[in-house]
Amino acid sequence: MRIISGSHKGRRIQAPKNLPVRPTTDMAKEALFNILRSKIDIPRSAVLELFAGSGNMSYELLSRGAATVHAVDVHHACIAFIKKTAAMLDFNIHTTKSDVFEFLKKHSGSYDLIFADPPYAFDETEFLQIPNYVFERNLLNPGGMLIIEHSKHTDLSAHSHFDNARRYGGTVFTFFLMPDEEE
Secondary structure, eight states, rough: OOOOSSSSOOBEEEEOOOOOOOOOHHHHHHHHHHHHHOOOOGGOEEHHHHHHHHHHHHHHHHHHHSEEEEEEEEEEHHHHHHHHHHHHHHHOEEEESSSSSHHHHHOOOEEEEEOOOOOOOOOOOHHHHHHHHHHHHEEEEEEHHHHHEEEETOOOOTTTTEEEEETTTEEEEEEEOOOTTTO
16 A cells, blocks of 8 residues: 555555455545545544554545544554554554444544445445444534445445445445534
């Protein structure tokens, strides 16, 4: 994987082969950030990455100037790799080793952007638990955005906060929005 833009543009990061991850492809990541450029002010954003895996999205967001990033994953090896890589890149990433659903049930943070990359094998009910918890717990700031990465075989458009979905090959990014206060 590589960081495609920002202060660490072009930097390659090699995750150990034993990590249970499926990093977002460069093509899909570049397309996502082209969309985000017009929707969110990354340099001022507070970000939560769920199912963080290798930390791929966290590094990209911090390279582009995100204010804070909190990465959550259940696997100890993933959290250890994120901490090691963050130190190497001089990035300040707060990490939590936890089951994402247990974390969401109890967490009370506030974010401008939440990115979730759960296992593609989840069924639709499991995928929909993510926006359900995010919106029930008010984890997004007004105007904030939740993005869930999933396969083309999953449709999350029935959720009340659904905004749109974009497909890149077999990868789909589904966007959910927290209304602005004035709406």
